[in-house]
Amino acid sequence: MSKASACPAPTKPNLNWHLMHHSEAEHDLRHLIVDISRACKYISYSIQTTEAGLAGTKNEFGEDQLALDVLADKEIREFLCESGLVCCYISEEQPDIVELNPDGEYSVVFDPLDGSSLVDANFAIGSIFGIYKGGDVIGATPREQVAALYVLYGPRTLLVYSVGDGKGVHEFILNDVGEFVLLRDYLGIGDVAKNYSPGNLRAITTNDGYKKAVDTWLGEEKTLRYSGCMVADIHHILSKGQGVFTNVGGGADSKYPDGKLRHVFECGPFAFLAEEAGGAATDGTTAILDKKITAVDQRTPLIIGSKNDVESVSSLVA
Ligand code: P6P
Numbered sequence: 001m002s003k004a005s006a007c008p009a010p011t012k013p014n015l016n017w018h019l020m021h022h023s024e025a026e027h028d029l030r031h032l033i034v035d036i037s038r039a040c041k042y043i044s045y046s047i048q049t050t051e052a053g054l055a056g057t058k059n060e061f062g063e064d065q066l067a068l069d070v071l072a073d074k075e076i077r078e079f080l081c082e083s084g085l086v087c088c089y090i091s092e093e094q095p096d097i098v099e100l101n102p103d104g105e106y107s108v109v110f111d112p113l114d115g116s117s118l119v120d121a122n123f124a125i126g127s128i129f130g131i132y133k134g135g136d137v138i139g140a141t142p143r144e145q146v147a148a149l150y151v152l153y154g155p156r157t158l159l160v161y162s163v164g165d166g167k168g169v170h171e172f173i174l175n176d177v178g179e180f181v182l183l184r185d186y187l188g189i190g191d192v193a194k195n196y197s198p199g200n201l202r203a204i205t206t207n208d209g210y211k212k213a214v215d216t217w218l219g220e221e222k223t224l225r226y227s228g229c230m231v232a233d234i235h236h237i238l239s240k241g242q243g244v245f246t247n248v249g250g251g252a253d254s255k256y257p258d259g260k261l262r263h264v265f266e267c268g269p270f271a272f273l274a275e276e277a278g279g280a281a282t283d284g285t286t287a288i289l290d291k292k293i294t295a296v297d298q299r300t301p302l303i304i305g306s307k308n309d310v311e312s313v314s315s316l317v318a
Contacts, residue, residue, distance in 0.1 A: 015159065015172050015180040022170070022185070023163045025147070032085045032106055032131065033147060037159055037180055039079035040127055040151040043072045043112070044174060047119060047153050060095035060297065068119060069093055072112035072127065080108055087135040090264055090296050097138070097296065106146075107132040109265040115229025124154030126231025130269035138296070142268030143289035150269065152235050160187065160238060162276040169238065169277045187238045189279030193306040195225040195243040197233040200260050203250030209317040210248055216312075230261065234270050237305045238277060244309035248284065248301040248317050256299065263300040264293050270304060280310040284318040 010017055015037055019030040050068060057065045073093035080086040080100060087104035088097050092111040108131055115125035131147040132140060149161035157174035169187040172180035196217045204211040217224075225236050225243065237243035247259040261267050271281035271288035281288040281304040291300060303313045 012175075013182040015161075015182075018170060018172075018182055018185075019161075019163075023161075023167045025163045028085050028105060029131070029146060029163065032083050032108075033149060033161060035079045035083040035085075036076070036108070036129055036149065037151070039076045040157075040159065041174065041178055042075045043127060043151070044153050044157045046071050046075070047125070059093050065093065069113050069116050072116075076110060076112050076127070088137075090137060092262065092265055104135075105133060107135050107137045109137060109268065111262070111265045114231050114266065115227075118227070118229055123227055123229060124152055124232040125229050126150050126152045126235075128231060128266055128269050130265065130272065137264060138293055140293055141290050142264075142271055142293070143287075145268065145272050148269035148272035150231050150235070150273075152231050154232065158183070158235070160235065160273065162273050164272060164276055166276075169273055171238075187277050188241055189237060189274060189277045189306055190242045191307045193237075193242050193244040193309040194222055195236065195240065196222045196309075197226045197236070197243065197245040198224075199226070199230070199233075199245065199247030199302075200250070200256055203248055203254060203256070203259070206250040206254050207248065207317065210246070210250075213246070213313045213316045216316075230266060230270070234274070234304060237279070238273070242306050244303065244305035244313060246303050246313060246317075248303065258299040259301040261299060261302050263288070263291065263298040264296060267300050267302045267304075268293070270302075274304050278307075279305050280307045281305075282310060282314045284314050 019025045085104050086100045088099045090109040111128040128150045130145045147163045152158045159172045159180050162169040170185045171183045173183045247261050249257045249259045267288050274281045283301045303310050
């Protein structure tokens with residue numbers, strides 16, 4: 001019996017096929033990623049069809065929850081339950097770790113709808129996911145993730161994933177029949193940024209290093225690209241193959257001393273993807289992937305993208 005399969009590669013590889021034949025993800029991890037992608041199809045549909053009003057509830061951080069935030073969180077939970085593979089999850093919309101199946105071999109961390117407050121302005125928003133083996137995310141580092149992915153809901157619905165291990169970062173588009181099909185594989189981030197995305201810009205009034213970084217970008221005539229949704233802004237870096245995104249703190253007395261972003265379900269997954277694509281991600285002194293996760297609501301400064309720029313900005317804001 002010939003070892004070579006009699007089945008030719010499909011003309012348009014879908015997510016499941018790519019996970020099986022390119023990333024060689026283990027069986028259950030492949031199923032989990034596909035189940036997460038199924039939840040995101042429903043989220044994409046909800047964004048197109050649901051009133052983006054307030055849900056009348058607040059999340060653990062006291063922020064008003066949009067109907068869509070709550071809906072996205074619920075849809076993801078349903079598919080994590082259906083997979084049977086998840087022992088627990090950490091969601092931006094939940095106050096603490098949520099236990100699902102005690103026999104599940106994976107933990108999932110996610111921001112169900114990052115940038116959701118921009119939906120009424122019709123800006124692109126996204127879902128962010130990190131996957132860990134086992135149930136002990138608190139105390140782990142994001143380098144222990146076995147996969148990371150995001151879905152960007154814009155003019156197109158795009159999914160980008162990596163299972164690490166040098167297997168690359170790959171981009172899929174949701175087609176008209178509801179399949180994520182390969183758009184571009186092996187996305188890379190070059191060492192030098194032409195674009196910059198400065199989040200928490202209010203911090204330059206109290207963080208001299210950050211102000212120096214912004215002045216340098218302006219002096220170098222780099223091009224500003226900033227939407228207010230990190231999924232869109234960091235996808236811009238992966239899509240263009242260069243760029244630097246920052247969200248750093250303004251000091252002890254500022255509104256966000258450590259910047260606005262959450263370590264476990266926002267910065268950790270993107271750091272995994274950025275390093276796999278040849279870029280870098282730090283908090284100014286430590287690689288995000290090596291920064292211990294101490295709490296579900298832990299915030300961290302983030303400097304991510306083209307290596308040379310991450311290094312130079314880190315030295316200014318450290
Ligand atoms: P700023 C969206 O709420 C978010 O969490 C990220 O997606 C985004 O990069 C950041 O907050 C926006 O921060 O300082 O621009 O308001």
